[in-house]
Amino acid sequence: MVTDTAEGAGTGRGSRADGPAAETEDARGSIADTAAQRAAKRRLAAFLTYGGLVVAAVAASFPFVWMLFTSFMTRGETLRYVVVPASVEWRNYVRAWSEANFALYFSNSLLIAAVQVGGTLLFSLMAAYPLARMQFRGRETIFLIILATLMVPETATMVPNFLTVAWLHSHSPIPWLNSWPALTVPFMASAFSIFLLRQFMRGLPGELWDAARLDGAGHVRFLFQIALPLCRAPLLTVGMFTFIGSWNALGWPLLVTSTQTWRPISVALLRFVEEAGAETQLQMAGAVIATLPVLLLYALIQKEFTAGISVSGMKG
Amino acid sequence: MNTSLKDRVTAWAFMAPALLVLGVFGLFPIGYAFFVSLHHWRVKRGPFVGFEHYHRALGDPLYIALFVLSLGLFCAVRYWVKGKSLWLRVTRIGLEVATLFAAGAGLLGVIGSGDSRLFDAFKVTAFYAVCAIPAEVAISMILAYLLFKALSGKGFFRVLFFLPYVTPMIATAVAFRIIFSPHPSSLANQIGGVFGLGSQGWLFESRSVVSLVLQAFDITQYPAWIDAAFPSMALVSVVLYNIWVYVGYDTVILLAGFSAIPPHYYEAAAIDGATAAQSFRHITLPLISPALFFISLIAVIGTFKAFNHIYIMRTPGARDSVDVVSVAIFDQIYLFHNLAYAAALSLILFAVILGLTFVQNRVLGRKVFYGD
Secondary structure, three states: OHHHHHHHHHHHHHHHHHOHHHHHHHHHHHHHHHHHHHHHHHHHHHHHHHHHHHHHHHHHHHHHHHHHHHHOOOHHHHHOOOOOOOOOOOHHHHHHHHHOOHHHHHHHHHHHHHHHHHHHHHHHHHHHHHHHHOOOOOHHHHHHHHHHHHHOOHHHHHHHHHHHHHHHHHHOOOOOOOOHHHHHHHHOOOHHHHHHHHHHHHOOOOHHHHHHHHOOOOHHHHHHHHHHHHOHHHHHHHHHHHHHHHHHOOHHHHHHOOOOOOOOHHHHHHHHHHHOOOOHHHHHHHHHHHHHHHHHHHHHHHHHHHHHHHHHHHOO | OOOOHHHHHHHHHHHHHHHHHHHHHHHHHHHHHHHHHOEEEOOOEEEEOOOHHHHHHHOOHHHHHHHHHHHHHHHHHHHHOOOOOHHHHHHHHHHHHHHHHHHHHHHHHHHHHOOHHHHHHHHHHHHHHHHHHHHHHHHHHHHHHHHHHOOOOHHHHHHHHHHHHHOOHHHHHHHHHHHOOOOOOOHHHHHHHHOOOOOOOHHHOOOEHHHHHHHHOOOOOOOOHHHHHOOEHHHHHHHHHHHHHHHHHHHHHHHHHHHOOOHHHHHHHHHOOOOHHHHHHHHHHHHHHHHHHHHHHHHHHHHHHOOHHHHHHOOOOOOOOOOOHHHHHHHHHHOOOOHHHHHHHHHHHHHHHHHHHHHHHHHOHHHOOOOO
């Protein structure tokens, strides 16, 4: 922009000496010039923009490509300067799956995630509804208390929660330790999920409730038959976050599972890496297997998820 | 809406399950952790020992008192000593310097007499935050701006950038553990080789990056504090992984911030003859500041909570040089079964996070522009 004006001023000064006829011609020429220059500049800007984006995209995705390639290598290839394997070793996956007993841990993690996502969605939706759409005393206080739990780091709750779960283990009819309740129940309500769903439900038009009440629906029917389908996008976001959180959990499952029966894939992968030591290709096959469910889910609901993230960020 | 009894009962019934879970596993634990920390507690509850664990962690109570009191005085000076006369201003600056100095002395005393492992862990956490967050925010700012300017392919790039954030960290951390292995054929060493970097120990290297640079210049005699005062090579590798994971998330948040700026602001600025730099400084920056503040807040809390990937990426070679506070606390539980000490440490960590969030809110939050 600065150069444009400077050049325009320059041609103007030159043309004044040549007379009015030349001035118009020159001016026309300078317009053509700047147009060409602008186009060049735009091309340069586009080149820089996409150049930067492509570099970043390669940096973001290359480790995945490397992971995939390595998982198909022979043991010899992993030790040499090889990037692309000569042939695809599917056997690595078979070996990782059977040797590390991945079938069990994989289904454990899927079950744990399913229970946790289901519980979180139900409890958060039910809690968010009155906070967003009903009037009662103490509503704001309760909401603030719920938000305050966001500040508490997981390490601070680990010891007391372990003791609580151990107490529940010996005082309730079902076992908690080494079983699904210890792995899922403590995480079934999250302040973040309640917050996100509440923000969304506050935006639903009030006429919906009026109409539903005229038709004789109570709060329960309104929530599950009318509000629920409208909350698709935030529910998917919350569900995805809960799924990732559950799939990633490592410290807590290490504490509450000492047997294999309910051990999740995160713990199994850590043990596998510690034990399989030098067998890089098997470790990578295991890692690829562990990423698949999450990537699959992400591919399915990618649009709603990124939109949900943006909203959560904007509202602080 | 009326507040009939039936409605009130419905509201509380709806919230009951979530409140029960949050209460039992989210709020109650803070009080319970304090209770545990006052006892001798390994597997079962032992005798009451009072503040012994805090004493072991933080050292001499006199220094703690000095630190807390001087910080309190500093805040008091800042908020109560006001006025424009020269005298008042000089007194104010003098008092501020004196109280800060006293607080520093108290902190040094605490560090000198407390649990050195804990303070090493805090140091590592601070290194981690200081190295990772500025780089993370700067890169994502550039990427978000480029994405914002890009005419097509936005969705495609956004999905790609977001991939490292959604992929389970347990899997990618395992992959990066091998990428950053000291073997000459490891990916990090191959890429480093392209830029003329010699074979490095990466995650297995406990020496600091600065001493490695000195070594590259054939300086083998350097004081020991060089290794203590800078992050280790292993920690830098973890930081690189951290940047790789979180840049995409920050970019998506910032992009939403950029897209929310009304285009006619820029048009008006262009008519008034503003340069690109000026409109960035006076339009983009103030309007993006809430999103920037949000991601920096999340990033600071995130580094203090960081556990999974560090637990996976720690190696024997790195010694304690990547062990952040949450990892050190987990060791107290899982390795040493010292539940009481772990509870005390976790409450100290909680206090530090609260303090940092407060400071960040006051210092950075004031610069945030929320519109009018």
